[in-house]
Structures are given as C-alpha cells and as structure tokens.
Amino acid sequence: MKLSDKLQNWVEAGLINPAQAKSIMDFESEQGSRPYAMYSFVILGVAVISVGLISLIAANWEFIPDSLKLLGDFSILTGTALAIFYFREKKILFYSLAVFFSLFVLASIGLISQIYHTSGELYQAVGLALFLTAPLMLLQSGRFLTHLWLIGFCFVFLSFANDHFPYTGEFELNNVHMLTLGSALLLISLLFRNLGGDVEAHSRATLFWALAALTFSSFAFSFLDFSESEVRDTGVEMGVLVPSILLVCSAAYSFFMLPRALSRRIMVLITFALLYFLFFFSIFVYPVGDKSIYLALIFILLAMSAGITFFDYRFVFDFFLVMAGIRFLIVYFELFEDLATTGLGLILAGLVIIGGVVLYTKSRSRIQSYLQERLK
Secondary structure (H helix, E strand, O other): OOHHHHHHHHHHOOOOOHHHHHHHHHHHHHHOOOOHHHHHHHHHHHHHHHHHHHHHHHHOHHHOOHHHHHHHHHHHHHHHHHHHHHOOOOHHHHHHHHHHHHHHHHHHHHHHHHHHOOOOOHHHHHHHHHHHHHHHHHHOOOHHHHHHHHHHHHHHHHHHHHHHOOOOOOHHHHHHHHHHHHHHHHHHHHHHOOOOHHHHHHHHHHHHHHHHHHHHHHHHHOOOOOOHHHHOOOOHHHHOHHHHHHHHHHHHHHHHHOOOOHHHHHHHHHHHHHHHHHHHHHHHOOOOOOHHHHHHHHHHHHHHHHHHHOOOOHHHHHHHHHHHHHHHHHHHHHHOHHHHOOHHHHHHHHHHHHHHHHHHHHHHHHHHHHHHHHOO
C-alpha cells in the first residue's frame, strides 16, 4: 500500500489529523529514496562496456604482444583507480567505477595466468580478486557490489572446503561445509552491526547470505538420516567442531549484545539450539526408528522458531513459515504415500494448502501484533 493511501486511512480512522498527514508526506518526499533504476542502468552500462572491451580485445588477441596486453591491462586498472579517487564524492560515478574495477581485477588475474601459464583452480583466482577488492567493497554503500562480492566469497569458501576437506566416503556430509559458511557469515553480520558507517550497511547483505546458507544446510540435514556405518571413519567429528563454535559465539553475541527484550533473546537462543540439535541429530544420533520423521519435525520447529525470531521482518517471517509448510507437506506425502498417489490424496493435500493459506492470511496481522507485544 502506498504511503498516501496509508495516511488517508489513518486520517479516516482518527489516528492523525490532515495537517499531520500533510507534514508526514512532505517529510517523506524530501527524504527521497535510493534510485534503484539509475543504479540498475549504471550496472547495465558497466556490463556492456566490459563486454565491448572483451570483444574488441578478443578479435585481435593473437596479434597483440604479451607486453602490450599487460601494459594495456595495468593502464586501465590504474586509470580506473585514479578515477575512483577523483570522483569519490559523486556516488553514481564512484559506484559504477568501483563495479568495473572489481570485475576488471578478476579479468586481470586471468590475463596474467594466461600469459605466464600459471596453474591453479578458478576459486584461487576468485579468492585473490576478492582479497584485492575487499577494501573497495567495504568503502562503498551500494548493494550490488556487496552481494557480488559475497557470492564470490561463498564460491571460494565452498570450493576450498570441498577441495581440501572432502568427506569422500559420504558425499552428503559435505553439507557440513555449507553449515560452516552460514555460521561464519552470521557471526560476521552480527559484528558488522556495531561498526557503524558504510560497514554497518553491509550487515544486511551478509545476513541475507548467512540465512540462505543456513536454511539450505538445515533443509538438507532434515532429509539426511545418517547411520553409524556411514559416519564412521569420515572425520566429520572435527568438521562439525568449527560450525559448532561459530554458532555458540553467534548465540552468545545475540543474547548479550543485541538490544532486544529478554523474551526475544530467549527466542533467539531456542532457534540456535534447534539448529544445532538438527545437524547433531542427523549425523550422530542412531538408531531411533524412523529418523527422517524426527528430522522433519525438528526442521519444522526450527523454521517456525526462526520466523518468530524475525517477526518484524515480514518477508523473512513469511519465508520461514513457507519453509515449514513445505517440509510439512513432504512429511505428509511420506506418511501417506499410498493415499497420496490417488486423486483423493492430491485433493486432500490441495485443500490443506489452500486452507492453511487462507487461515494464515486472515490471522497474520493478529499473529504479528501478538508477537510485537511479547517480543519487543
């Protein structure tokens, strides 16, 4: 709903008077908003220029001496770096040049590797590029470059972990690396919150990828009912030590450092406890009968707990409730497999989905109001 419509509803409900509504509208108009369309076209323009340069060079690649290639490459890098410093006060130019420079650093590493025939993996080149562009990423406030940098970080982390610490006996155990990645990003995000300035602005982007990694790993663990023979001699005991420590540190920081009510902090601890219990139960608890059902129930509780923890972020709240609903439906099909293959089972499942959506839509405001009162 638009702000003008909200203000009109508030005036009609007697919450504010017309003069206050006009003052609010004038204030919000003066504040302005981030020009997402402008930033999108800037990024598109940078991409087109980059592709044009690559095409121009590729067409004459064989005829260009290696020394000239390197001279041209470092000239472009130096010129871009000087332009970034010169236009540091002009946000649009600074941001577009920063994106171009970051992408060109990776291209330069590839060029040097091609000329000198150095061996190595792709994630090593990406890791070096991330290291060189990290200060620039931290100095700017745009979201695209931050998300791009974090995508590269996730790729490097997982590639390095799978390359150097693989669980060859049981491939599914490599999901521990995803759990470690999410735990590390979560702790970094929490630490970024209190640094202030542009660094604090990167906290939300880091939190997004932390939640994405933790959600993926926990959802996967809810299906992985390992047996003792599958885990034996894999060395996973040491592998889970790192994410365990990171989760404990994140839980302690959230409980003692975040300015939240005690009830909200207790809910955060419950969420961390359920996450830890989920992967611990998946890997180290056996035999317990139908283990997959227990894992599904733990994940459903975890998703609902996470949704309650982030109740004031509507998208995150809805996302975790949807994840809980999806896992519940999968359990339904697993428990009633014979019935689910019939038309009656599918009709019943559809009615359950529609009924749940209608019920949630009608009661969402009341649920969030109740949580607002209890978990301020």
